[in-house]
Amino acid sequence: MAARKVDHLLIGGGLACANCARWLREEGADGDILLVGREPDPPYNRPECSKGYLRGEESRQDASFRPAQWWGEQGIELLTRTSVTALDPENRVAKLSSKEEVQFGGALIATGANVRRLNVDGCDLEQIHYLRAFGNADAIRAGVADAEEVVLIGGSYIACEVAASLTLMGKHCTLLMQEQITLERGFGREAGAFFQGLLESHGVTVHSADELARFEGSGRVAKVISAGGLELPAQAVVIGAGVSPDVMLAQKAGLEIGERGGVRCSSRLQSSVPGIYAGGDICECESSVHDGAHVRIEHWDVAFNHGKTAALNMLGQDVPHEVVPYFYSVFADWGELEYVGPAYSWDREVLRGSMADGAFTNWYLQDGRVRGALTFGRSQDLDDARRLLREKRTLSDGDIAALGDLDSDLAALGSSGGGS
Numbered sequence: 001m002a003a004r005k006v007d008h009l010l011i012g013g014g015l016a017c018a019n020c021a022r023w024l025r026e027e028g029a030d031g032d033i034l035l036v037g038r039e040p041d042p043p044y045n046r047p048e049c050s051k052g053y054l055r056g057e058e059s060r061q062d063a064s065f066r067p068a069q070w071w072g073e074q075g076i077e078l079l080t081r082t083s084v085t086a087l088d089p090e091n092r093v094a095k096l097s098s099k100e101e102v103q104f105g106g107a108l109i110a111t112g113a114n115v116r117r118l119n120v121d122g123c124d125l126e127q128i129h130y131l132r133a134f135g136n137a138d139a140i141r142a143g144v145a146d147a148e149e150v151v152l153i154g155g156s157y158i159a160c161e162v163a164a165s166l167t168l169m170g171k172h173c174t175l176l177m178q179e180q181i182t183l184e185r186g187f188g189r190e191a192g193a194f195f196q197g198l199l200e201s202h203g204v205t206v207h208s209a210d211e212l213a214r215f216e217g218s219g220r221v222a223k224v225i226s227a228g229g230l231e232l233p234a235q236a237v238v239i240g241a242g243v244s245p246d247v248m249l250a251q252k253a254g255l256e257i258g259e260r261g262g263v264r265c266s267s268r269l270q271s272s273v274p275g276i277y278a279g280g281d282i283c284e285c286e287s288s289v290h291d292g293a294h295v296r297i298e299h300w301d302v303a304f305n306h307g308k309t310a311a312l313n314m315l316g317q318d319v320p321h322e323v324v325p326y327f328y329s330v331f332a333d334w335g336e337l338e339y340v341g342p343a344y345s346w347d348r349e350v351l352r353g354s355m356a357d358g359a360f361t362n363w364y365l366q367d368g369r370v371r372g373a374l375t376f377g378r379s380q381d382l383d384d385a386r387r388l389l390r391e392k393r394t395l396s397d398g399d400i401a402a403l404g405d406l407d408s409d410l411a412a413l414g415s416s417g418g419g420s
């Protein structure tokens with residue numbers, strides 16, 4: 001028999017659980033809420049780890065989800081430095097690393113993701129870093145203090161953002177990636193080339209279509225050797241080779257795992273076990289924007305909104321998660337990309353505005369339907385992009401041409417305009 005009982009147990013100290021706690025209270029939950037998180041800090045905005053916080057421009061407080069006293073004021077019990085080590089869904093009991101057992105009414109599991117580690121020769125040398133948490137950002141900032149050359153491994157947003165941040169801090173950054181073009185996996189060649197050009201124009205050296213073979217150095221890393229034979233000097237390395245959802249606890253508890261490696265959930269974010277919900281990076285839920293397919297998306301805004309939807313459903317409101325997924329990425333003070341979708345495949349891209357002028361929206365269409373939109377310097381297009389994604393209409397040739405015409409009014413497209 002568990003020693004204590006709570007109404008709502010939130011497992012994971014990230015954004016999904018934090019926002020769930022907030023919405024439980026905002027929607028009138030008056031029972032006990034217990035949030036259990038493994039990290040030493042109260043929930044914070046992880047994206048700052050590659051941006052202002054990494055550069056030392058922001059403090060931990062600036063990046064925190066809510067000020068420290070907020071949790072107590074809300075009557076939410078926050079256990080940091082504590083893991084849930086086992087979950088018994090049948091009896092609704094969780095075991096904590098403190099040896100305490102907690103019986104719960106309902107639970108949200110949002111254990112986030114773990115970085116993919118590259119186990120090559122030399123990977124234990126000093127100043128080889130991964131980036132997921134405040135502590136990693138601190139180690140990188142300290143590690144690059146006396147470095148002139150930093151190598152980033154990876155061609156996606158973590159490597160690009162860190163390259164931009166460290167360049168702003170006066171380091172010469174070199175990016176080594178498997179891709180031909182940075183960010184091409186998510187945004188295609190042309191848009192990817194725009195972002196690569198942005199990095200290069202600020203002095204980042206990019207080596208594409210190659211990969212890490214090993215590290216060399218004595219004690220501390222001194223060189224990165226690529227499979228293609230490059231020898232890149234480096235006094236520090238940051239690896240951004242992707243993440244995998246941390247479903248260990250969920251899997252052990254017998255929750256169903258989906259094809260994308262996450263906790264398979266309904267559109268209400270309920271897992272295969274009634275009363276246990278999942279959110280954020282581990283959540284593989286039915287998505288209305290994606291025609292009911294199960295998707296798993298590792299974005300800040302998605303975790304944030306999952307937290308709210310989970311809270312409403314934990315309170316019995318029976319609401320589907322219908323927020324169009326949104327992503328942003330910041331390249332130091334050079335600009336910010338924003339994206340709605342994601343488009344998992346597309347057969348046509350339509351450009352609105354001009355990449356040369358640094359203000360554009362790139363539309364991704366499949367069979368005449370908008371599946372995603374990437375914007376740089378044109379945030380004003382995002383609401384129409386969201387609407388078009390929700391409407392799921394097949395656009396006429398005229399409407400598709402209008403997407404790319406700066407003189408056309410996007411608000412007139414789709415249901416509010418012609419459309420086919």
Ligand SMILES: Cc1cc2nc3c(=O)[nH]c(=O)nc-3n(C[C@H](O)[C@H](O)[C@H](O)COP(=O)(O)OP(=O)(O)OC[C@H]3O[C@@H](n4cnc5c(N)ncnc54)[C@H](O)[C@@H]3O)c2cc1C
Binds near residue numbers: 017082083111131
């Ligand atoms: C450096 C960096 C920059 C990013 N930048 C962007 C960006 O610009 N835009 C964007 O959209 N997204 C960005 N992201 C992604 C975004 O931060 C994540 O999608 C989001 O944080 C996911 O939230 P979450 O609540 O699912 O998981 P997390 O934030 O990972 O939180 C999960 C927490 O649960 C804890 N935990 C795990 N297992 C247990 C357990 N058994 N018991 C207790 N606690 C446990 C973990 O330690 C962790 O603290 C970035 C991520 C990183 C790392």
